[in-house]
Amino acid sequence: EAQVTQNPRYLITVTGKKLTVTCSQNMNHEYMSWYRQDPGLGLRQIYYSMNVEVTDKGDVPEGYKVSRKEKRNFPLILESPSPNQTSLYFCASSSNYRDLYEQYFGPGTRLTVT
Amino acid sequence: QKEVEQDPGPLSVPEGAIVSLNCTYSNSAFQYFMWYRQYSRKGPELLMYTYSSGNKEDGRFTAQVDKSSKYISLFIRDSQPSDSATYLCAMSASFIGGANNLFFGTGTRLTVIP
Numbered sequence: 232e233a234q235v236t237q238n239p240r241y242l243i244t245v246t247g248k249k250l251t252v253t254c255s256q257n258m259n260h261e262y263m264s265w266y267r268q269d270p271g272l273g274l275r276q277i278y279y280s281m282n283v284e285v286t287d288k289g290d291v292p293e294g295y296k297v298s299r300k301e302k303r304n305f306p307l308i309l310e311s312p313s314p315n316q317t318s319l320y321f322c323a324s325s326s327n328y329r330d331l332y333e334q335y336f337g338p339g340t341r342l343t344v345t
Numbered sequence: 346q347k348e349v350e351q352d353p354g355p356l357s358v359p360e361g362a363i364v365s366l367n368c369t370y371s372n373s374a375f376q377y378f379m380w381y382r383q384y385s386r387k388g389p390e391l392l393m394y395t396y397s398s399g400n401k402e403d404g405r406f407t408a409q410v411d412k413s414s415k416y417i418s419l420f421i422r423d424s425q426p427s428d429s430a431t432y433l434c435a436m437s438a439s440f441i442g443g444a445n446n447l448f449f450g451t452g453t454r455l456t457v458i459p
Contacts, residue, residue, distance in 0.1 A: 235388070271353075274389070274433070274449040321388050331440045331447055332379050336388030 233258045235337035237322050243343045244312055252307045252340050254322030261327045263305040264289065264334075265297065267318040274321070280305055281328055312344040348372055351434055351450030360459050364421040368434035368450045371415065375448075377440070378410050380419045381433040383452065389433055393419065424457045431455070 264279035276289030280299040296308040323334040381389035393408040434450040
């Protein structure tokens with residue numbers, strides 16, 4: 232089954248404790264991205280990757296890091312989480328940037344930073 | 346002014362009703378228009394995709410774009426309880442790679458009452 236998986240689905244952590252949210256897709260997609268979804272603000276892109284070893288900032292990259300060492304994986308790293316990073320996070324992938332309209336989204340990771 | 350405006354609802358309708366969901370936008374360069382459906386605790390999934398103006402029909406769903414008014418709509422005929430979800434509009438000027446190509450509305454929560 233074609234899918235994007237994220238782990239963990241739920242995470243409660245404390246300010247400053249480094250964490251990683253994993254994302255994996257099994258569709259051999261070139262393009263992957265991370266979004267955060269906040270009430271009243273909609274989906275906002277954090278980082279994206281056009282292909283392996285090619286990553287760049289999205290709309291709201293501050294406080295986040297990513298890496299793309301393999302085509303299928305695109306982890307999101309919060310080096311020192313703060314309460315304003317409490318949000319619902321989605322990983323997404325598409326075959327390439329030209330097919331961005333047809334992104335496949337993961338199930339989401341709800342992060343709470345206290 | 347936000348690029349994309351969407352009434353958050355919530356919207357409650359009886360089963361069988363015709364539902365109209367709408368978004369307005371400010372950027373006249375937008376030419377790709379999408380509707381995503383997001384069930385509770387799930388990621389968004391693409392429902393309809395339209396290029397430029399006009400109508401597109403898929404089963405009970407019709408997407409309509411009025412570029413002169415900068416207004417897009419999604420109509421759901423014979424609504425079913427399974428249509429209960431949050432509906433997100435999204436739009437883009439072009440998929441040329443790079444950041445922030447896709448602008449999302451904040452979503453409208455729909456409940457169809459049996």
